[in-house]
Amino acid sequence: MNLVSHKAPTRELHMRTVRKRYDLVICDEFGYMACDKEGGELLFNHLSLRTDTKATIVTTNLSFDRRGEIIKDKILANALVDRLTHNAYLINMNGVSYRLKETKNKRYRKKMESKMNFIPLQT
Numbered sequence: 001m002n003l004v005s006h007k008a009p010t011r012e013l014h015m016r017t018v019r020k021r022y023d024l025v026i027c028d029e030f031g032y033m034a035c036d037k038e039g040g041e042l043l044f045n046h047l048s049l050r051t052d053t054k055a056t057i058v059t060t061n062l063s064f065d066r067r068g069e070i071i072k073d074k075i076l077a078n079a080l081v082d083r084l085t086h087n088a089y090l091i092n093m094n095g096v097s098y099r100l101k102e103t104k105n106k107r108y109r110k111k112m113e114s115k116m117n118f119i120p121l122q123t
Contacts, residue, residue: 022054023054023055024054024055024056024057025050025054025055025056025057026056026057026058026059027056027057027058027059028059029059029060029061030058030059030060030062030070031060031061031062031066031069031070034069034070034071034072035070035071036072037071037072037073037076039071040070040071040072040073040076040077040080041076043071043080044076044079044080044083047080047083047084048083051083051086052087056084058084064081064085067080067081
């Protein structure tokens with residue numbers, strides 16, 4: 001959902017409706033795209049409406065110290081992180097990306113299969 005695309009008068013009503021309608025909102029790949037001040041404010045307002053009433057899951061590959069890359073307004077970025085982490089479960093998943101691991105395994109299997117096709121038969 002593009003938060004900024006809604007016109008100002010209907011935006012707040014839309015956000016309140018979304019807050020009430022969904023028990024769980026998932027913000028996947030947070031930080032993949034930066035947002036301007038207005039987008040950051042809309043996101044903050046949306047999360048504020050959900051705080052302590054509904055569940056929100058946020059996934060990101062950025063650490064908290066890189067929040068300024070997502071939202072340029074440092075005060076707003078700090079407030080957003082504060083809001084997200086209050087009464088939250090933080091799960092830090094270090095290690096190899098499962099997508100990268102899967103890609104490497106596929107490449108290895110293809111390589112092995114191509115080698116097996118060219119093994120001469122012993123007579």
